[in-house]
Amino acid sequence: MMDKTYTVALMGNPNTGKSTLFNVLTGLRQHTGNWPGKTVTHAEGECRHRGTLYRIVDLPGTYSLYSNSADEEVARDFLLFQRPDVTIVVVDATALERNLNLALQVLEMTDRVIIAINLMDEAKKKGIHINTKKLAAKLGVPVVPISARNREGIDALLDTVDAMAHGRINTNPLSIRYSPEIERGIAKLLPLVKDVMGDTYPARWIALRLLDGDTSLLQALKQPPQPLIKEGNAYACCGSVKSV
Amino acid sequence: MAQGKRCRLSDTKPGDRFRIEKVDVPDPVLKRRLLDLGFVPGGEVKVGQRSPLGDPTAYRVCGTTIALRKEESDYIYGETIDHDG
Numbered sequence: 001m002m003d004k005t006y007t008v009a010l011m012g013n014p015n016t017g018k019s020t021l022f023n024v025l026t027g028l029r030q031h032t033g034n035w036p037g038k039t040v041t042h043a044e045g046e047c048r049h050r051g052t053l054y055r056i057v058d059l060p061g062t063y064s065l066y067s068n069s070a071d072e073e074v075a076r077d078f079l080l081f082q083r084p085d086v087t088i089v090v091v092d093a094t095a096l097e098r099n100l101n102l103a104l105q106v107l108e109m110t111d112r113v114i115i116a117i118n119l120m121d122e123a124k125k126k127g128i129h130i131n132t133k134k135l136a137a138k139l140g141v142p143v144v145p146i147s148a149r150n151r152e153g154i155d156a157l158l159d160t161v162d163a164m165a166h167g168r169i170n171t172n173p174l175s176i177r178y179s180p181e182i183e184r185g186i187a188k189l190l191p192l193v194k195d196v197m198g199d200t201y202p203a204r205w206i207a208l209r210l211l212d213g214d215t216s217l218l219q220a221l222k223q224p225p226q227p228l229i230k231e232g233n234a235y236a237c238c239g240s241v242k243s244v
Numbered sequence: 245m246a247q248g249k250r251c252r253l254s255d256t257k258p259g260d261r262f263r264i265e266k267v268d269v270p271d272p273v274l275k276r277r278l279l280d281l282g283f284v285p286g287g288e289v290k291v292g293q294r295s296p297l298g299d300p301t302a303y304r305v306c307g308t309t310i311a312l313r314k315e316e317s318d319y320i321y322g323e324t325i326d327h328d329g
């Protein structure tokens with residue numbers, strides 16, 4: 001019997017310890033690779049925990065997924081087209097306000113998210129206390145405090161990955177309500193998006209990006225690395241954008 | 245230093261503390277980028293060193309140092325609230 005290998009993506013702001021965590025998780029079994037068509041490299045490695053094999057992908061650090069830099073497009077496209085089984089957003093415990101911007105963006109794209117609060121040792125030194133239970137309740141996804149460099153919290157993190165990958169965790173990601181005008185636009189677009197793309201993509205998120213005039217996303221959707229768009233309908237999607 | 249006066253972030257000097265009131269950028273992609281970098285209304289910026297050529301300038305915002313060019317800091321409006329150093 002062949003067991004399924006689950007894909008786990010590491011995302012986060014620059015310098016939050018993603019690669020440090022990646023190295024702890026994968027040990028020496030890592031190699032770097034080029035993302036097809038992109039100059040930006042990402043690292044991939046393997047990790048085994050409680051008998052399950054995980055493919056760990058270390059994505060470039062970004063503050064956002066919407067500013068259309070090459071790094072951000074790599075991270076966004078990986079979430080969108082590779083659809084990892086679990087996405088770990090690595091945040092800096094000493095700069096939560098800044099780091100949660102990206103976390104909220106990821107929560108709009110996928111519900112299979114774990115927030116790993118890294119640099120807990122630094123936070124402790126600075127007298128910063130983080131109520132992880134409350135944060136988890138507010139964000140609607142698991143929050144695990146870690147210190148990647150000191151290898152602290154790694155087992156708890158992997159147990160959470162294990163539980164999420166095997167469908168034992170129900171998340172309820174915080175969904176941001178926008179202004180009435182934007183919500184009306186979303187409501188109008190949502191059925192069209194679902195019609196064109198089916199359930200493959202996060203429809204509400206796509207609708208939001210269309211309202212924002214995200215041409216880089218449209219470009220990516222027209223030429224996805226895998227044929228995920230229903231044949232023949234791709235044009236209808238791009239055509240409907242202008243009429244909103 | 246003109247305390248409490250409305251100005252652009254690009255008008256500040258190293259050591260100034262600046263509160264952002266408005267990020268008013270014609271280019272929506274640049275606006276998004278500035279917001280994502282932490283330059284949000286209500287936010288506080290500590291002005292750091294200017295590069296030897298006068299541009300870009302380092303700004304401390306939301307716990308991280310970010311360098312902006314004048315073409316970017318020109319669009320961030322607010323007031324200088326303090327100065328130290």
Ligand SMILES: Nc1nc2c(ncn2[C@@H]2O[C@H](COP(=O)(O)OP(=O)(O)OP(=O)(O)O)[C@@H](O)[C@H]2O)c(=O)[nH]1
Binds near residue numbers: 015060122150
């Ligand atoms: N104190 C402390 N430092 C850490 C911890 N984890 C990582 N670091 C340090 O943080 C710095 C950045 O770590 P990286 O792993 O390179 O961060 P990254 O997120 O991969 O950075 P980018 O790829 O540039 O986005 C390094 O100096 C690490 O040693 C931690 O748990 N505690």
Ligand SMILES: [Mg+2]
Binds near residue numbers: 018019020061
């Ligand atoms: Mg890295």
